[in-house]
Amino acid sequence: MGVELGDIFEKHEAEISDLAGKVVAVDAYNTLYQFLSIIRQRDGTPLKNSRGEVTSHLSGFLYRTTNLIEAGIKPVFVFDGRPPSFKARTLEARTKTRDEAMQRWQDAIAEGEEEKAFIHAQASSHLKGSMVEDAKTLLGYMGLPVVQAPSEGEAQAAHMVLSGDADFAASQDYDSLLFGALMVVRNLTVTGKRKLPRKNIYIDVKPEIIDLAEGLNASGITREQLIDIALLVGTDYNTGLKRVGPKTALKLIKQYGGIEAVLIEKGVGIENLQEIKDLFLYPEVTSDYEISWRSPKESDITDFLCRKHDFSEARVKGAVNRLIEASDAGQQTLDQWF
Numbered sequence: 001m002g003v004e005l006g007d008i009f010e011k012h013e014a015e016i017s018d019l020a021g022k023v024v025a026v027d028a029y030n031t032l033y034q035f036l037s038i039i040r041q042r043d044g045t046p047l048k049n050s051r052g053e054v055t056s057h058l059s060g061f062l063y064r065t066t067n068l069i070e071a072g073i074k075p076v077f078v079f080d081g082r083p084p085s086f087k088a089r090t091l092e093a094r095t096k097t098r099d100e101a102m103q104r105w106q107d108a109i110a111e112g113e114e115e116k117a118f119i120h121a122q123a124s125s126h127l128k129g130s131m132v133e134d135a136k137t138l139l140g141y142m143g144l145p146v147v148q149a150p151s152e153g154e155a156q157a158a159h160m161v162l163s164g165d166a167d168f169a170a171s172q173d174y175d176s177l178l179f180g181a182l183m184v185v186r187n188l189t190v191t192g193k194r195k196l197p198r199k200n201i202y203i204d205v206k207p208e209i210i211d212l213a214e215g216l217n218a219s220g221i222t223r224e225q226l227i228d229i230a231l232l233v234g235t236d237y238n239t240g241l242k243r244v245g246p247k248t249a250l251k252l253i254k255q256y257g258g259i260e261a262v263l264i265e266k267g268v269g270i271e272n273l274q275e276i277k278d279l280f281l282y283p284e285v286t287s288d289y290e291i292s293w294r295s296p297k298e299s300d301i302t303d304f305l306c307r308k309h310d311f312s313e314a315r316v317k318g319a320v321n322r323l324i325e326a327s328d329a330g331q332q333t334l335d336q337w338f
Helices: 028-038 056-070 085-110 114-122 129-141 153-162 212-219 223-233 246-256 259-266 273-281 298-308 313-335
Strands: 023-027 074-079 146-148 168-170 183-186 192-195 202-205 208-211
Touching (some): 028 153, 056 074, 056 298, 056 313, 074 129, 074 153, 129 146, 208 212, 212 223, 223 246, 223 259, 223 273, 298 313
Parallel strands (some): 074 146, 168 183
């Protein structure tokens, strides 16, 4: 998901501790899919409650977000609203891809290919409305702010950074940069040990910080030209040109100045070109939100996860105690400034 611009921007590896005291606007849908993808059993089966409802995302929000709070990070979770009409084709294609991955996962399980099954299972995650509502409920009980975007969550996160209400936008995708986020952090919610597919090798995954101005200056381009590059490569809203990756797109834009001249030279067009450019340059966002962190509600978290979703009470209480202690410490640190 999202446009691939990794070859253009330098990513600065960081420690979680480097983000202590920072407000981070987190792309909640992106994070939900991450949790649904990676929090699974060995054969790829997601965590479920006794009614067969998937709970992997709730596990991720409790345990991994608690790690962030302990590190002194102040997360704000930004949820997608209504997608642009011209994103419908992409959403349909993603659904088809996930359905095909689901079939390959089931076939691999039947063949006893556990590792192959896990890989296909990761690509099969479907996000249901009830999952989103449960995530919002849990985050509320945890005392963490939730912001509802009118449209794209990454656009809203970028707006919050541009407004000075957040220090970073957090997402695995690079779209936040296209929407103008000055600072982006990747790998925030997946930091730690990760096993490489089909290899018995584990690597350390650390946060990566991307500075928009630094990347634009290094490449000698403007943000509008960056959007042009993304359109040539392909975004969530359009199919890119054949055999054009980030480096080739950068060369073309620097040679011709803008995407319109490139398309004329190539004799091709991009459907909804101006609408997509305008989406990135003038996205639908809101300033009607409240960002505040409150004390976790221990009994509500325990009832919600243990009674409704069959989580281990001992594990949940352990995490909640850590969350409360970290939240109290964070509030004391903030109080020193007033």
